[in-house]
Amino acid sequence: xxxxxxxxxxxxxxxSFPPGHMESLGLGYEILATINPRLVYTAITxxxxxxxxxxxxxxxxxLMALGGFLFLAGNEDNKPVRACGEQAFQMGASxxxxxxxxxxxxAQHTGEGQxxxxxxxxxxxxxxxxxxxxxxxxxxxxxNVGTEAGLxxxxxxxxxxxxxxxxxxxxEMWGSFIKWLERDGAVGLEELKDEKWFxxxxxxxxxxxxxxxxxxxNYSLKHTKLYLYEESQKNRCVIFPVSNGKDIFEDAQFNxxxxxxxxxxxxxxxxxxxxxxxxxxxxxxxxITTPAPTRGQNSVELLKELGYSDxxxxxxxxxxxxxxxx
Numbered sequence: 001x002x003x004x005x006x007x008x009x010x011x012x013x014x015x016s017f018p019p020g021h022m023e024s025l026g027l028g029y030e031i032l033a034t035i036n037p038r039l040v041y042t043a044i045t046x047x048x049x050x051x052x053x054x055x056x057x058x059x060x061x062x063l064m065a066l067g068g069f070l071f072l073a074g075n076e077d078n079k080p081v082r083a084c085g086e087q088a089f090q091m092g093a094s095x096x097x098x099x100x101x102x103x104x105x106x107a108q109h110t111g112e113g114q115x116x117x118x119x120x121x122x123x124x125x126x127x128x129x130x131x132x133x134x135x136x137x138x139x140x141x142x143x144n145v146g147t148e149a150g151l152x153x154x155x156x157x158x159x160x161x162x163x164x165x166x167x168x169x170x171x172e173m174w175g176s177f178i179k180w181l182e183r184d185g186a187v188g189l190e191e192l193k194d195e196k197w198f199x200x201x202x203x204x205x206x207x208x209x210x211x212x213x214x215x216x217x218n219y220s221l222k223h224t225k226l227y228l229y230e231e232s233q234k235n236r237c238v239i240f241p242v243s244n245g246k247d248i249f250e251d252a253q254f255n256x257x258x259x260x261x262x263x264x265x266x267x268x269x270x271x272x273x274x275x276x277x278x279x280x281x282x283x284x285x286x287x288i289t290t291p292a293p294t295r296g297q298n299s300v301e302l303l304k305e306l307g308y309s310d311x312x313x314x315x316x317x318x319x320x321x322x323x324x325x326x
Contacts, residue, residue, distance in 0.1 A: 002303070002306065002316075002321070002322065003027060004027070004032070004035055005306045006302070006306070007032050007035055007036055007039060008035050008036050009036070010036065010039060011038070011039070011040060011104055011107070012039075012040045012041075012042065012100050012103075012104055013032070013039060013040070013041050013042065014042045014043075014044065014096060014100065015041075015042070015043055015044070016043070016044040016045065017043075017045075018045065018055065019043075019045055019048075019049045019050075019054045019055065022043075029041040029043075029115040033113060033115075036113065037111065037112065037113055038107045038111055038112070038113045039107075039113040040100055040103040040104050040107055040113050040114060040116065041113065041114070041115045041116065042096050042099060042100045042103075042115075042116040042118060043115070043116065043117055043118065044092050044093070044096050044118040044120065045117075045118065045119065045120070046058035046063055046119070046120050046121060047119050047120070047121050048117055048118070048119030048121075048122065049117045050117075053066075053121070058120075060082075060086045060087065060088045060089055061082055063088035063089075063120050063121050063124055064082060064083065064087060064088050064124060065080070066121050066124075067088065067120075067121045067122070067123070067124025067125045067127075067128075068124065068125055068128050068131065068132075069083065069087065069088075069124050069127060069128065070082060071141070071143065072128055072129070072131055072142075072143055072144060073143075073144055074143050074144060075143060075144050075147065076143065081144075087124070087127075088120050088121075088123070088124050089120065091120065091123035091124055091126075091127055092118055092119075092120035092123050094123070095118055095123045095126075096116065096118045099116040099118065100116060103116055130142075131143075147204070147209060148166070148200060148203035148204040148209060149165075149166070149197070149203040149204075149208050149209045149211065149212035149213075150163060150164070150165030150166040150174065150177065150203060150212055150216075151163070151164055151165065151166060151167070151203075153242060154213065154216055154217055154220055155217050155220065155221055156217075156220040156221060156223060156224065156225050156228055157220075157221055157222060157223055157224045157225075158224045158225055159225050159241070159242060159244060159247075160225070160241075160242040161220065161225050161228050161229065161239050161240065161241055161242060162239070162240055162241075162242055163177075163216070163238065163239045164238035164239075165177040165212075165237070165238070166197075166198075166200075166203060168200060169198055169199065169200065171198055173237075173238075174197060174198060176235065176236055176237055177237050178192055178193060179235075180231070180232065180235035180237050181216070181219055183235075184219070184231065185219075186215070186216075186218070186219035187215075187218065187219075188214075188215045188218065189215065191211060191215065192211075192212065192215060225241035225242070225247075226241065228241075229241050249273075257280070258276070259275050259276055259277075260273050260274065260275055260276065261273070261274055261276045261287070261288055262274075263288065263289065263290065263291055264291075265291040267291075267294045267297075272291065274288055274291070276288050295323055296322070296323035296324045299317075299322045299323060299324050300313055300317075300324060303316065303322065
């Protein structure tokens with residue numbers, strides 16, 4: 001069987017079928033481990049291989065809800081909020097990668113493979129910051145810190161910036177922020193110098209959030225996000241740009257480190273720009289030289305490596321056992 005032949009020399013197998021599916025095909029870990037004892041077998045499922053939820057229907061929304069993240073993202077008594085980007089799936093993928101790498105390192109040193117059971121729900125639950133400890137130690141179901149004056153996203157001349165002008169009752173942050181704006185010519189700051197602004201509850205009131213927004217954006221709309229970012233750093237304040245695609249592509253730090261690489265994608269006959277990697281290695285070359293393969297692009301090559309003849313491969317392709325691409 002082709003799949004078993006591939007597993008015989010594979011280091012890692014990652015699958016995301018429902019629990020029991022691979023076993024029903026005769027391809028469970030116990031069977032594959034007899035073929036390749038060094039195999040790292042990683043299974044990503046919504047709730048894990050065991051437990052009362054193992055066969056429950058799922059979506060990113062339900063996993064976020066059952067993992068606790070949906071509640072954490074809401075403010076005070078407002079309804080829960082779903083984070084964008086299919087976060088439950090992203091968390092599951094990240095933990096699968098980490099677990100697989102640890103198991104692979106172990107296999108390389110001991111010759112012993114193992115089964116990695118990834119529960120996306122459990123992965124979500126690990127991303128709740130200190131919410132579980134708050135409940136355990138204080139009996140408090142904490143949520144998002146909420147919005148308050150000086151903490152959030154504001155408009156500027158060429159987009160948006162995120163400002164952290166205050167945190168809790170820390171006077172130094174608020175005072176430094178107001179002094180910087182004053183030195184830089186902002187107007188209307190007298191309203192923000194009252195002692196009441198040091199209180200988080202006061203800053204959370206809607207009318208006070210609007211007051212800060214009006215005063216700050218009267219200033220920020222005259223300046224670019226880069227200017228606000230650099231000047232805030234000089235004045236030991238916290239403002240950073242909300243970057244869009246253009247900002248990322250033109251970012252001086254990224255370009256200095258050669259983050260982006262243009263390669264030709266033959267399947268679409270076009271040049272595409274890709275981020276190479278988030279890290280650099282002193283010895284190993286991790287540079288991307290080819291685009292991601294299209295579906296079935298390497299099927300013939302892999303089958304030849306496994307010892308199949310041209311006639312066998314042609315039969316497999318025609319019979320639909322494998323996909324050979326366009």
